[in-house]
Amino acid sequence: MKKLIALSLCAVLLAGTMAGCSRGExxxxxxxxxxxxxxxxxxxxxxxLTDQYKAMAAEYKKVAPNVTxxxxxxxxxxxxxxxxxxNSGNIPDLFMSSAYNDNxxxxxxxxxxxxxxxxxxxxxxxxxxxxxxxxITGYPFLVQSHSFIYNKDLFKKAGITKLPTTLDDYKEVCxxxxxxxxxxxxxxxxxxxVLPQMTYPSMSDAYDGDYNKLFSDIKSGKLKxxxxxxxxxxxxxIDLVKKYSGSKxxxxxxxxxxxxxxxxxxxxxxxxxxxxxxxxxINKDIDMGYLEAPRMDGKSVIAVDSNLTMRVSxxxxxxxxxxxxxxxxxxxxxxxxxxxxxxxxISPQKDAASPDTQLAKETAKAVNDGxxxxxxxxxxxxxxxxxxxxxxxxxxxxxxxxxxxxNLTKIFVDAYNAES
Amino acid sequence: MNQARRKKVSHALEFLGFTMPAVIAIxxxxxxxxxxxxxYSLRKWNGIxxxxxxxxxxxxxxxxxxxxTFIKAIGYTLLYALLTxxxxxxxxxxxxxxxxxxxxxxxxxxxxxxxxxxxISLIIIGFIxxxxxxxxxxxxxxATGIRAFGWSWLGQPKLAVISTVLVTVWQxxxxxxxxxxxxxxxxxxxxxxxxxxxxxGKVRRFFSVVLPLxxxxxxxxxxxxxxxxxxxxxxxxxxTGGGPGDATTSVALDIYNTAFNSNQYGYGSAKSVILFxxxxxxTILQVTLFKKKEIEA
Amino acid sequence: MKKTKTSxxxxxxxxLIILACYLSPLLLMVFGSFKSYSEIMSHVLEVPQxxxxxxxxxxxxxxxxxxxxxxxxxxxxxxxxxxVVISSLAGYKLSRTKTRYSYLIFLFCIMPMMIPFQSFMITxxxxxxxxxxxxxxxxxxxxxxGLGAPLSIFxxxxxxxxxxxxxxxxxxxxxxxxxxxxxxxxFPMLKPVTASVVVVNAMWxxxxxxxxxxxxxSNDSVKTLQLAAYGFMGQYKMEWQNIMAGAILxxxxxxIIYLIFxxxxxxxxxxxxxxG
Numbered sequence: 005m006k007k008l009i010a011l012s013l014c015a016v017l018l019a020g021t022m023a024g025c026s027r028g029e030x031x032x033x034x035x036x037x038x039x040x041x042x043x044x045x046x047x048x049x050x051x052x053l054t055d056q057y058k059a060m061a062a063e064y065k066k067v068a069p070n071v072t073x074x075x076x077x078x079x080x081x082x083x084x085x086x087x088x089x090x091n092s093g094n095i096p097d098l099f100m101s102s103a104y105n106d107n108x109x110x111x112x113x114x115x116x117x118x119x120x121x122x123x124x125x126x127x128x129x130x131x132x133x134x135x136x137x138x139x140i141t142g143y144p145f146l147v148q149s150h151s152f153i154y155n156k157d158l159f160k161k162a163g164i165t166k167l168p169t170t171l172d173d174y175k176e177v178c179x180x181x182x183x184x185x186x187x188x189x190x191x192x193x194x195x196x197x198v199l200p201q202m203t204y205p206s207m208s209d210a211y212d213g214d215y216n217k218l219f220s221d222i223k224s225g226k227l228k229x230x231x232x233x234x235x236x237x238x239x240x241x242i243d244l245v246k247k248y249s250g251s252k253x254x255x256x257x258x259x260x261x262x263x264x265x266x267x268x269x270x271x272x273x274x275x276x277x278x279x280x281x282x283x284x285x286i287n288k289d290i291d292m293g294y295l296e297a298p299r300m301d302g303k304s305v306i307a308v309d310s311n312l313t314m315r316v317s318x319x320x321x322x323x324x325x326x327x328x329x330x331x332x333x334x335x336x337x338x339x340x341x342x343x344x345x346x347x348x349x350i351s352p353q354k355d356a357a358s359p360d361t362q363l364a365k366e367t368a369k370a371v372n373d374g375x376x377x378x379x380x381x382x383x384x385x386x387x388x389x390x391x392x393x394x395x396x397x398x399x400x401x402x403x404x405x406x407x408x409x410x411n412l413t414k415i416f417v418d419a420y421n422a423e424s
Numbered sequence: 425m426n427q428a429r430r431k432k433v434s435h436a437l438e439f440l441g442f443t444m445p446a447v448i449a450i451x452x453x454x455x456x457x458x459x460x461x462x463x464y465s466l467r468k469w470n471g472i473x474x475x476x477x478x479x480x481x482x483x484x485x486x487x488x489x490x491x492x493t494f495i496k497a498i499g500y501t502l503l504y505a506l507l508t509x510x511x512x513x514x515x516x517x518x519x520x521x522x523x524x525x526x527x528x529x530x531x532x533x534x535x536x537x538x539x540x541x542x543x544i545s546l547i548i549i550g551f552i553x554x555x556x557x558x559x560x561x562x563x564x565x566x567a568t569g570i571r572a573f574g575w576s577w578l579g580q581p582k583l584a585v586i587s588t589v590l591v592t593v594w595q596x597x598x599x600x601x602x603x604x605x606x607x608x609x610x611x612x613x614x615x616x617x618x619x620x621x622x623x624x625g626k627v628r629r630f631f632s633v634v635l636p637l638x639x640x641x642x643x644x645x646x647x648x649x650x651x652x653x654x655x656x657x658x659x660x661x662x663x664t665g666g667g668p669g670d671a672t673t674s675v676a677l678d679i680y681n682t683a684f685n686s687n688q689y690g691y692g693s694a695k696s697v698i699l700f701x702x703x704x705x706x707t708i709l710q711v712t713l714f715k716k717k718e719i720e721a
Numbered sequence: 722m723k724k725t726k727t728s729x730x731x732x733x734x735x736x737l738i739i740l741a742c743y744l745s746p747l748l749l750m751v752f753g754s755f756k757s758y759s760e761i762m763s764h765v766l767e768v769p770q771x772x773x774x775x776x777x778x779x780x781x782x783x784x785x786x787x788x789x790x791x792x793x794x795x796x797x798x799x800x801x802x803x804x805v806v807i808s809s810l811a812g813y814k815l816s817r818t819k820t821r822y823s824y825l826i827f828l829f830c831i832m833p834m835m836i837p838f839q840s841f842m843i844t845x846x847x848x849x850x851x852x853x854x855x856x857x858x859x860x861x862x863x864x865x866x867g868l869g870a871p872l873s874i875f876x877x878x879x880x881x882x883x884x885x886x887x888x889x890x891x892x893x894x895x896x897x898x899x900x901x902x903x904x905x906x907x908f909p910m911l912k913p914v915t916a917s918v919v920v921v922n923a924m925w926x927x928x929x930x931x932x933x934x935x936x937x938x939s940n941d942s943v944k945t946l947q948l949a950a951y952g953f954m955g956q957y958k959m960e961w962q963n964i965m966a967g968a969i970l971x972x973x974x975x976x977i978i979y980l981i982f983x984x985x986x987x988x989x990x991x992x993x994x995x996x997g
Contacts (some may be wrong), residue, residue, distance in 0.1 A: 078951070081934060083684040087471045088843050088935045092850035109687065112474045194579070194667060254579030254668040255558055259959045263762065386470065387686035391493075398669030401581050411492075418490075422468065422688045438899050439814055443826060446811035446870045449803075453867025454833040457841035457848055464844075471843070519739075526732045536983055537740055540747065543975045545928030545947060548968045555753075555961060556746050563765035594743070655837040658930070676837050683839070696840025703835040 042325050046075045047089065047099040049082045050312070052282055056347045063338050064329060071325055097320040098329075100145065103133035103313045104382035107141045114141045115318035120327060122334040130310040130352035133382075142313035143330055146343065147350040149367040149376075150276030151205055151306040152295040158186050158271040169296050169304035171240060178248040181271050190261045190270040191249035193400050196393030198258060200381070202245065202274040203238035203396065205297035205307040208377035210234045215383045222384070222416050229416045230409030237300045238396075239405055245274070246400055254401055266290060277363045281348055294366045296375060306370045309379035310352045385419035458700075464693040471689030483694030493670050494695060497678040498702075500585065504674065505653035507589045512596050512649050513642065519597070520604035521630060535605060539598030546595065550662025553591045554578065581671035584664050588672050592659060596652075600645050607641030608634065643714035647707055654703045675699050754966040761961050776966035784949035784967060785941065790974070793945040796858050796933075797926045800865035804922050805915055808870050812877025813907060817889075827878060833871040838931065846935050855936050858943055864936070865926055873918045880914035881907075920982045927975050946971045 048057060054077050061073040076096070078085060089096060090113060101110055117123050118140045123131070126144060134142035154167075159177075162184045168174045178188040192198035210232050211218040221227040229235070246253045250270075261273040266286035272295065283290060296304030316326050333339040334353065343351035344359040350367060351357075358368055370376050381389070395403075395411040403411075465483055469476030487494050519538065523531050541549070557577040565573035577587045611634055619633045657676035660666060666673035666681070673681070679699065683692030753761050754776055755769040764770075780786070815827045845864070846855070854860025888906055893899075897906075908915075930947045937943045950967040 078934075081931075083687075084680075085934060087684060087689075088846045090472055091843055092847040092855065094850055094855060109470065109472055112472070194665070196665065196667070251574070252558075252576045252579050255576055257959075260558075267762075387688060390681055390685040394493075394666075394670050394673075397667055398671075401579075401668040401671060403669065419686070422470070422686075422691070439818055439823070441900075442814035442903075443811045446807040446830060446874060447826060449807060449863075449867035450830055450833060450870050451867075452848065452852075453845060453864050454836065454841065454871075455829075457844040458833075458836055460844035460847075461840045519736075522732060522736065526729060529729070529733060532983070534736060534740060536980060537744065539979065539983075540744065540972075540976065543924060543928075543979055544968065544972055545930065547928075547930050547947070548950075548964070548971070551959070551964055552746060552750055552968070556749065559762070559765050560749060567766070594746075597743075651835055655835075657837070657839060676839055679837070680839050683843075689843070693840065696837055700836050700840065703837075704832070707835060 041070050041072065042322050043072045043074055044098065044322055044325060044329065045096045046073055047082075047086055047096040048075055048077045049079050049100050050278065051077050051079050052278065053077075053347060056342075059346055060333070060342055063342075064332060067332060067336070068325075068328070071329070073329075095317045095319060097317055097322055097326045098314055099317070100312060100314055101142070102382055103142060103144070103309075103311045104379075105384065105386045106313065106382075107134060107136035109386050110315060111136065111141065113315070113317055113319070115316040115320070115323065116141065117143060117316065120330070122331045125334050125353050127352055127354050133310055134313050142315045144310040144352040145312040145314050146278075146347070147308065147310045147352045147367075148277050148312065149294070149306050149308040149350075149363065149370070150201060150274070151297050152272050152274050153265070153279070153292055153363070154272045154295050155265065155268065155270075156291040156293055158268065162186060162271070167295055169298060170302070171237075171244060171298050174244060174298060178244070182248065187250045187264075187270045188248035188272055189245050189250075189253075190264040190273050191245050191253040191256045192258055192261045192273065192275070193246070193249070193254050193397060194257045194260075196390050196397060198261070198274065198393075199242070199396040199400065200389065200393045201276075203241060204379065204381055205305050205377055206241050206299055207232070207234035207238050208305060208307070208380055209299050209301040209303065210380075213377075213380075215378070215380045219384050223420045225417075228413040230411075230413035234300060235409055235412060236405070239399060239408065241298070242396060242400055254397075262286070265292075277349055277361070277367060280361050280363045292362055294363060294370065296370075303375070305375050305377040306367065307379055308367055308371060308376040311379050311382060385416065385423060387422070388415050388419045391415045391418075461693045462697055464690050465697050466694075467690045469690040470687040471683060471692075472687065476690060479690070483691045484698065486691065487695055487698060493673065494675070494678055496670060497673050497675045500672060501654060501656075501675045503585065504589060504592075504656070504672075505650060508592045508596075508653045509646060509649045511589065511593045512600055513645055515593065516597050516600035516645070517604050517642075520601045520608055521634075523601075524605055524608040525626070525630070525634075535601065538601055541595045542598040544595070546658035547662050549591065549595050550659050553587075554663055557587060578664055579668055581668055584668060584672045588660055588663060591663060592653065592656065595659070596649065600649065603641050603645050604638070607638040611637050639714065639717050643711060646714065647711050650710060651703055651707050654699070654706065675702075750965045750968060753961060754969050756962060758960065758962045761965075776962045777970065780950075780963050780966045780970060783963075784946065784970070785944070786946075786949075786970060788942065789944050789946045789949040792858055792943055793927060793947075794974075796862050796865070796945060797923050799859065799862035800869065800926045801919055801922045803862065803866040804869040804873050805918055807866060808873035808918065809877050809908060809911060809915065810903070811870070812874040813881050813903060813911075815874070816878045816881040827874070830874045831871050833868070834875070842931065842935060849936060856943070858937065861933060861936055864932065865922075865929075868932075869922045869926070873922065876914050876918055876921075877911065880911060884910055916982050920979060923978055924975060927978075928971075 057075055057077060061075065064071065064073060076085070086096075086099060086101075088094075095113060107114075116139045118138075123140055123143075130144045130147060131140060134140055134144055158181065162177075162180045164177055164180055166173070168177045181188045192202070211221075218227070222229055249256060256264075258275070261270075261275060262279055262282050263286060264270045265273045265275075266283045268287070268290075274297075280292075283292070294306050296306055298304055314330075316323070316330070320326055333342065340351075340353070340356065343349060343353075344357040348359045348361050348364075350359060350364050358364055381392075392412065392415055395408055395415065398411070399405070399408040464476065466478060466480060467476040468479045468482075523534055544552075561573045561577065564570070575583055577583050615633060615637070616629065619629045624632065655676055656674050657680065660672055660674050660677050661680070664672045666677045670678075675695070676699065679692045679695045682695060683689045749766070752767075752769055755772045755774070756764070757773070757775070760770065811830065815823050815830070849855050849860060849864060852860075854863055884907065888910075889902060893902070928947060929945075930951070933945045933948050934951075937945070937948075950964070950971060
């Protein structure tokens with residue numbers, strides 16, 4: 005008898021605890037009129053922009069005091085956490101992703117922004133990357149560029165007057181730098197995402213830029229990715245950078261790239277416009293610019309695209325409030341100035357002011373001169389970025405060319421097989 | 425008749441009452457989720473979209489026939505487990521024996537001090553050793569010129585494997601020392617005295633008398649270290665990220681990459697079921713073998 | 722006699738040297754926590770020029786240390802308490818009941834020790850959401866009950882073997898209910914292994930990162946220390962000085978818990994793990 009009472013007591017306790025827990029959950033999301041308190045859950049990456057995100061949220065609070073923006077900002081485990089949230093039904097009202105193939109990946113969750121008035125403010129060039137089946141599935145966030153960034157003072161010191169555009173040019177430049185005791189590169193090879201990123205511009209002439217045909221041929225099996233001549237070129241580039249990256253090229257991480265470059269220890273890193281702020285935080289007087297990445301066809305380029313995309317959850321209970329927020333971000337005075345002046349990067353909106361940063365200015369110049377390429381790899385299948393990077397890392401760590409090419413081919417075959 | 429039956433029922437209820445809370449908790453938070461994992465392992469799913477397709481055992485076949493990274497990860501994981509288990513157990517046993525068997529002053533102090541690295545989370549340990557292998561070693565190399573400190577401990581594939589083993593052993597030692605110290609303390613003094621009287625020296629005493637008596641500790645430590653090393657994820661994630669390339673990618677890390685970076689959750693689930701079977705098989709084998717030795721001793 | 726004394730001294734010195742080398746990485750970390758970022762980069766190995774507490778101040782504020790500390794403390798205490806309760810009950814009963822069912826259930830309980838966390842974490846989060854356990858510390862604690870029980874049941878199971886059956890026989894003769902008997906007679910005898918269970922579980926819950934990341938990362942007010950410290954480990958800048966200071970602030974409470982319990986742990990390990 006007593007055991008039964010004890011058991012039921014336990015059951016009641018447990019039930020009570022559970023009830024207490026679930027009650028805690030329900031207070032945040034209300035769907036009533038815009039005057040009652042609303043909490044929006046944003047999931048964002050790029051933690052180097054944390055201060056800027058916070059500034060934006062604070063400004064919006066002034067405009068819409070009943071709206072609280074709750075931001076989760078992570079990078080390393082972003083994919084894991086986002087997937088858990090999506091699958092557990094804990095879907096953020098707004099989240100970030102890439103453009104291009106992510107349009108398809110997240111299509112079950114994204115709200116169609118085609119008919120939203122504020123989307124007209126965007127430069128149509130940058131809307132292409134977020135359009136799927138004629139529907140605008142995402143809100144382009146930033147225009148970013150990446151290529152080899154160089155330290156103008158160090159180049160002057162080494163007596164380099166002509167900026168390199170071919171592999172041989174780069175080799176010459178490295179020799180000159182080394183002669184002056186300056187380490188040419190900080191490779192960044194320890195990161196699986198830096199290695200492939202370094203090769204994308206140099207491979208962008210594949211199939212003469214017809215990426216749709218390129219990937220449909222790969223998908224159908226007509227072409228093996230490893231057979232592309234650009235792959236050999238990319239491996240040559242990797243060899244070059246590795247040779248001139250000091251004694252431990254495989255240990256160079258992104259944060260080391262930033263600090264070594266900012267401190268003048270190395271003359272070149274392959275990174276992007278998003279780094280300028282971090283670099284200046286360490287050394288605000290550094291004089292830097294972009295070098296054009298070499299390409300087999302001789303046309304050297306900088307990779308420029310709008311890839312970071314904000315997506316609105318179509319099942320959001322606060323859809324109206326999220327859209328109001330995006331409208332504010334796009335049309336208000338603060339909103340329009342936020343990306344150029346606070347984030348200090350390039351905005352994908354029409355007639356947006358240009359940020360006062362060296363890399364942004366050089367990006368604008370490259371765009372004007374037509375010396376740019378798309379972030380074409382994202383037109384390919386989903387989920388290949390990391391294996392791609394690992395394959396290149398293996399090559400840099402000693403795998404053979406043929407092995408690497410076979411690996412690359414396999415990666416694409418597997419990725420297309422995994423698509424439903 | 426009735427009384428016997430009533431007794432049986434009350435015993436059963438008692439049994440249930442005591443065990444059900446734990447069983448329910450484990451079922452809810454491990455059993456069911458793992459069962460769902462098995463469910464997804466038979467499907468093609470990217471972890472994001474709302475639908476998934478049934479594909480039977482294709483994921484499993486793929487893992488063994490068409491995935492060199494996975495096979496390589498199994499190879500690395502087994503090597504890593506072998507090295508760490510052997511090193512941890514031998515070093516921990518050795519240090520524990522020195523602490524317990526000699527007339528050492530400050531035993532408690534040493535025991536506590538050696539345990540400190542075990543208190544620190546694996547994520548932080550990964551970052552700290554990353555700093556040490558990189559910046560600190562470089563500084564030592566410049567100061568002393570010793571060749572070993574100039575090597576690329578995290579950048580050279582074979583060295584990176586050793587680095588992961590070293591850091592794991594460093595972090596885990598204190599915990600296993602606790603178990604071994606406990607085991608050594610339970611060796612009855614009279615047995616030791618009898619051996620000393622018989623003229624056995626310290627080393628002989630250890631191997632012929634003490635060792636057989638602490639086989640239970642060895643069983644437990646080996647079991648636990650094998651299971652943990654086969655499942656290792658956090659340390660490798662922060663120390664090497666699985667690199668350079670995939671030289672130090674353990675099976676658990678490969679599963680993580682497949683499921684979350686390559687967006688192939690179904691395939692990743694299949695690989696985790698395979699990992700579970702691997703761990704279960706090896707640990708059950710080990711425990712059965714060791715238990716046999718226990719009876720003989 | 723003299724021989725043993727000199728060998729003791731030699732052993733002591735040798736052990737001390739081994740210990741010093743063993744803990745030197747931690748010393749480096751302690752030094753680093755007092756240095757500024759540039760000093761860490763340029764004077765890697767040296768003793769800090771000034772023992773500045775700036776990093777600790779920064780970290781304390783940006784981690785919202787008092788709040789995060791209380792959150793972590795709550796989850797740990799709540800989690801460990803639950804684990805002790807359900808594991809001691811189950812471990813005791815499973816050990817005493819020598820039937821086939823009991824053995825099977827015991828195997829079921831310890832099998833999770835072989836399952837890698839990544840394999841079921843997403844489905845676990847999904848289930849947790851259904852049960853309303855997400856986004857709050859109670860829910861996290863309850864999930865820990867299920868995750869920590871396997872090892873703890875294993876330890877209790879082994880330890881109980883060493884408790885003479887006579888105790889229970891006496892108690893049942895006295896007309897004691899099984900639960901009463903457990904609480905007043907058996908459980909107090911389990912103190913050593915309970916100490917081990919408390920410490921082992923407290924350590925990993927205190928340091929756990931992945932599960933809190935998935936379940937309570939949304940709200941700053943419920944973050945645990947590990948989550949709060951994560952902010953210093955960015956992709957582009959590793960704020961080593963903050964990482965080290967943060968690590969120390971997280972380790973110190975855990976160290977204190979360990980030091981308090983350490984005497985009892987050994988006894989618990991003796992019977993629990995050894996005889997298991």
